[in-house]
Each structure stands twice: as C-alpha cells, then as structure tokens.
Amino acid sequence: MGRATKNDLIIKYQNEFESRFKDKTYCTAIAPGRINIIGEHTDYNLGLAMPIAIDRWICSIVSIRKDNKIRIYSTNFDEQIFLSIDQLDEQTENWKKYVFGCIQVFINKYNINIGFNILIGGNIPIGFGMSSSASLEVSLLSSLHSACKIHIDYHAVLELSNKVEKEFLGIQSGVLDQYASIFSKKNKPILIDFSSLTHTYVNSNIRGASWLIVNSMVQRVLAESKYNERVNECQLALKVINASNEKNIKIYELKKYHLKQLKDYPILYKRIHHIISENNRVMLMKQALENRDLDLIGVILNESHVSLSKDYQVSCVEIDAIIQISRKQKGFYGGRIMGGGFGGCCICLVKNSQKSIFIENLVSEFNQRFSYDLKVENVNFTHGLTLVN
Numbered sequence: 001m002g003r004a005t006k007n008d009l010i011i012k013y014q015n016e017f018e019s020r021f022k023d024k025t026y027c028t029a030i031a032p033g034r035i036n037i038i039g040e041h042t043d044y045n046l047g048l049a050m051p052i053a054i055d056r057w058i059c060s061i062v063s064i065r066k067d068n069k070i071r072i073y074s075t076n077f078d079e080q081i082f083l084s085i086d087q088l089d090e091q092t093e094n095w096k097k098y099v100f101g102c103i104q105v106f107i108n109k110y111n112i113n114i115g116f117n118i119l120i121g122g123n124i125p126i127g128f129g130m131s132s133s134a135s136l137e138v139s140l141l142s143s144l145h146s147a148c149k150i151h152i153d154y155h156a157v158l159e160l161s162n163k164v165e166k167e168f169l170g171i172q173s174g175v176l177d178q179y180a181s182i183f184s185k186k187n188k189p190i191l192i193d194f195s196s197l198t199h200t201y202v203n204s205n206i207r208g209a210s211w212l213i214v215n216s217m218v219q220r221v222l223a224e225s226k227y228n229e230r231v232n233e234c235q236l237a238l239k240v241i242n243a244s245n246e247k248n249i250k251i252y253e254l255k256k257y258h259l260k261q262l263k264d265y266p267i268l269y270k271r272i273h274h275i276i277s278e279n280n281r282v283m284l285m286k287q288a289l290e291n292r293d294l295d296l297i298g299v300i301l302n303e304s305h306v307s308l309s310k311d312y313q314v315s316c317v318e319i320d321a322i323i324q325i326s327r328k329q330k331g332f333y334g335g336r337i338m339g340g341g342f343g344g345c346c347i348c349l350v351k352n353s354q355k356s357i358f359i360e361n362l363v364s365e366f367n368q369r370f371s372y373d374l375k376v377e378n379v380n381f382t383h384g385l386t387l388v389n
C-alpha cells in the first residue's frame with residue numbers, strides 16, 4: 001500500500017475526532033512538511049532560501065467547547081490531555097510545549113476565553129529536519145482561527161509560530177519552515193526573501209534526475225543543539241562589522257569585502273562567509289533550475305555542504321559520511337545537509353537511471369561504517385496549507 005494522501009489523512013482524523021469527541025462541528029487544517037533546496041541558516045539572517053512543501057502532513061482539528069477547558073488528543077503519541085487555560089505554561093515534553101504554546105499565543109492575541117477540543121495527527125517523521133513542528137504550528141494556529149471564525153492573516157500565523165518557538169521552546173529560529181508550509185505551490189520551489197518577507201516561485205522542471213532525501217537517523221533537538229549559538233554568533237559578527245564602519249549596515253546587506261573587518265575573529269569570519277556565499281548560491285540555484293542544468297545544480301549543492309560543514313559547522317560525522325560516500329557513486333550530481341543540522345536529513349540530486357544502485361551502494365557502505373541502515377525517503381512536492389470547512 002502506498003503512503004497516505006492528504007485526503008486519506010483528513011478523512012481518517014475527522015472520523016477519529018467525531019468518535020472520540022462525539023462532536024461533528026469542527027474545523028480542519030492540514031499543513032505539509034518541507035524540504036529546502038538551498039539557503040540554510042539564512043532565514044534568521046534575513047537572507048534568501050528556496051524550500052518547497054512535501055507530501056507529508058500534520059493535521060489539526062478543532063471544535064469549540066461549552067466550558068473553558070481544553071482537551072487535546074495526539075494520535076501519534078496516543079495521548080489525551082485535559083487541562084485549563086492557566087495550565088498552558090506548565091513545563092512538559094516538547095510536543096506538548098508546541099501545542100500549549102500555539103493555544104497560548106492564540107488566546108493571548110485575540111483575548112479569547114473559551115475551551116477547545118483538539119485532535120492532532122500526521123505522518124512527518126519527528127526530529128529529522130522535515131519540519132514536523134512548524135507544520136504542527138501552522139495547522140493548529142490555522143484551525144484555531146477557523147474554529148473561532150477569525151480571518152487568517154498568514155503573516156500573523158508566521159509571527160505567532162515564531163513566538164511559540166522563541167518563548168515556549170527557547171529556539172531563536174527564523175520562519176523558513178512555516179513559510180514553506182503555508183505558501184508552497186505544487187512543483188514550484190519558493191524563493192523567499194526574509195528581509196522583506198516576500199516570495200516568488202521558481203520554474204523548476206528538471207528531467208532525468210530525482211531529489212532524494214536521505215535520513216541519517218540522527219535525531220536532532222534544535223533547542224539543545226548549537227542552533228542558538230549560531231544565531232548569536234551572526235548577530236555578534238554584525239556588531240563587530242558595524243563598530244568598524246560608520247554606516248549602520250544590515251545583515252542582508254553584507255558583501256564579501258565586509259569580511260576583512262572580521263579577520264581578527266576567525267569563527268565569526270567563517271559564519272558570515274557561509275551566510276554571504278549561501279545567499280549567492282540561492283540566486284545561482286534559481287538560474288540553474290530554470291536552465292535545467294543538472295551539473296551546475298549538483299555543484300551548488302556540494303558547495304553548500306562544504307560551507308555548512310566547514311564554515312557554519314552544523315554537520316555531523318554521519319551526514320559528512322553520507323555526502324562522502326555519495327560523491328563516489330555514479331549518477332550523483334550533488335547533495336548537502338538540509339535543515340537546522342546536527343543530524344537529520346541530506347538532500348541529494350541523483351540521475352534516475354542510477355537511482356536504485358545509488359541507494360543500494362550508499363546504504364550498504366554506510367552500514368559497514370556505522371552498523372545501521374539509513375532511510376531514503378521518497379518525497380513528492382506539493383501545495384501548502386489546506387483549510388477544510
């Protein structure tokens with residue numbers, strides 16, 4: 001049997017909602033995960049990135065209760081929680097922090113004092129860089145808006161999601177994942193400019209090659225990783241540059257010549273070197289995709305990996321091994337670590353005729369070194385957020 005479609009998931013969770021909550025008046029929102037073709041760690045540096053939604057989703061179903069209590073059921077964790085609004089800031093496991101955080105920021109924004117029944121389920125692997133948490137935020141915040149009959153302003157959803165990440169999870173993240181989950185169009189990667197929060201779509205119609213997502217199975221926990229350290233390093237680098245410059249330069253205005261002002265700060269130099277070169281790679285990738293230049297796409301991906309591994313230092317031994325083994329295989333155009341880093345997935349572009357043998361060789365050589373099997377995820381590109389009823 002193939003993987004569940006978006007409609008399969010909606011029907012399954014709506015049936016489950018009706019039987020669990022004995023309630024037929026509800027709102028449903030289903031938000032996809034994403035991959036990121038290029039532009040890593042550029043979002044919180046107000047740069048450029050090019051993600052697209054994939055056919056894995058988180059679905060949230062919400063109805064209004066007669067009292068002001070909140071009942072939440074997670075199908076993935078098979079756990080039900082019953083609580084009142086003043087318990088939303090309790091310390092708890094990560095998935096609940098996301099859910100409680102969304103409800104809290106939503107009721108605070110609109111001054112709401114009613115209760116909800118909520119069901120959440122989905123098929124995005126958790127903690128492997130395909131953005132399950134952002135999809136949860138987007139779907140839950142959207143279904144809460146619908147249930148309360150509040151017009152959904154997608155920029156407000158981005159803002160509220162970011163508040164959840166910062167205030168409830170302690171992650172200083174950008175909005176790459178949520179942006180892709182909301183605004184994606186089928187088969188059209190989005191080129192996002194985070195300095196203006198605007199986007200355009202890229203015509204990508206490559207032939208004869210496929211994108212593969214290789215899951216290293218190394219689970220990353222952003223809050224405990226060095227993600228915030230990278231955010232702080234970039235802000236510090238900007239301060240150093242501005243201290244030696246009369247102008248008040250913005251991070252997205254940095255050019256290669258500014259790097260000389262960081263020559264006494266080797267770590268900060270590397271971080272900003274990555275950011276400047278990665279933003280350039282996003283624009284190069286747009287051209288390469290539009291020209292269907294598979295070799296150039298591969299070169300850009302490989303350069304991005306080196307930059308993320310050596311300059312930005314967000315890779316890990318398992319991911320570096322995946323790229324190293326891949327580079328020896330026929331039909332491999334290029335690949336790189338994807339997402340926040342410190343584990344998670346790689347994105348690789350591989351010639352269709354070599355795909356099966358590529359996967360076989362990669363999994364087997366990796367297993368010889370690390371004694372476990374990688375998972376190669378087959379993903380299709382899809383639309384962003386869908387609201388039902």
Ligand code: GLA
Binds near residue numbers: 041341
């Ligand atoms: C994570 C964060 C995003 C982004 C990426 C790196 O996925 O949630 O905001 O910073 O890492 O590009």
